[in-house]
Amino acid sequence: MTAPNALEVTNLVVNYGIVPAVQDISFTVRKGAITTIVGSNGSGKTTTMKALTGLLAAQSGKIVMNGQDITGLPTDVLVKRGLVLVPEGRRLFKGMTVAENLQMGAFQRRDASEVAHDLERVLTYFPALRAKMRTRAANLSGGQQQMVAVARALMAAPKVLLLDEPTIGLAPAVVDTIAEIIQTIGRNGVDVLLVEQNAEIAFEISEDAYIFERGELVMRGTAREMMNSPEVQRAYLGI
Ligand SMILES: Nc1ncnc2c1ncn2[C@@H]1O[C@H](COP(=O)(O)OP(=O)(O)O)[C@@H](O)[C@H]1O
Numbered sequence: 001m002t003a004p005n006a007l008e009v010t011n012l013v014v015n016y017g018i019v020p021a022v023q024d025i026s027f028t029v030r031k032g033a034i035t036t037i038v039g040s041n042g043s044g045k046t047t048t049m050k051a052l053t054g055l056l057a058a059q060s061g062k063i064v065m066n067g068q069d070i071t072g073l074p075t076d077v078l079v080k081r082g083l084v085l086v087p088e089g090r091r092l093f094k095g096m097t098v099a100e101n102l103q104m105g106a107f108q109r110r111d112a113s114e115v116a117h118d119l120e121r122v123l124t125y126f127p128a129l130r131a132k133m134r135t136r137a138a139n140l141s142g143g144q145q146q147m148v149a150v151a152r153a154l155m156a157a158p159k160v161l162l163l164d165e166p167t168i169g170l171a172p173a174v175v176d177t178i179a180e181i182i183q184t185i186g187r188n189g190v191d192v193l194l195v196e197q198n199a200e201i202a203f204e205i206s207e208d209a210y211i212f213e214r215g216e217l218v219m220r221g222t223a224r225e226m227m228n229s230p231e232v233q234r235a236y237l238g239i
């Protein structure tokens with residue numbers, strides 16, 4: 001038998017009151033691969049991420065992680081099981097230091113020595129943060145804040161990491177740094193679902209890709225197929 005997928009989402013429906021936001025969407029995040037969901041503003045990406053992580057209740061649909069049905073489980077349970085979100089807009093504790101933000105990522109863990117070990121490991125991804133551990137998050141650059149958001153999520157020891165528009169608002173050089181870090185995280189055994197409006201960077205670092213439009217899944221394929229599709233090039237890559 002082949003290993004189960006990291007995530008298997010089937011017929012997900014999420015509404016805000018009577019407003020449909022995610023309409024019958026199904027997708028897969030394979031183990032060992034980076035998967036991306038690309039879509040413009042309002043296409044249902046964040047709503048999907050919130051439904052996956054228990055921050056929003058879905059109307060219907062099934063979510064299976066590594067072979068286990070996790071549909072409807074609360075966020076704290078999902079984090080313990082290894083499903084962790086880097087939220088849109090980073091959502092740092094701005095008044096806290098970098099070190100305190102990273103500790104918050106590990107707040108559900110009781111294995112102090114493992115956490116200390118993980119902090120060292122996480123900081124190897126983000127050498128720039130080492131000198132900033134006692135700096136308040138509010139005083140960091142946008143790129144550094146995004147690094148803290150990713151590092152905080154890693155402190156929860158994720159098996160599956162969801163990232164909601166991690167590159168938005170960042171300078172091109174910083175976008176490249178974040179993209180490289182995401183790839184390294186993927187290579188180190190964390191399964192990654194990356195949500196992006198920046199289709200170029202998303203396809204560049206992903207294996208599998210999905211495109212959402214107005215709450216519907218309109219295209220699926222390999223990232224390479226997406227990059228080579230004239231339709232996608234016109235609509236998302238400005239070619
Ligand atoms: N809290 C909310 N209440 C009502 N409608 C919302 C809310 N959040 C998002 N929406 C709507 O749901 C749709 C999908 O939004 P969202 O998932 O945030 O898209 P994306 O992350 O792709 O930009 C949009 O039409 C948006 O206006």
Ligand SMILES: [Mg+2]
Pocket residue numbers: 045046047088164165
């Ligand atoms: Mg969003």
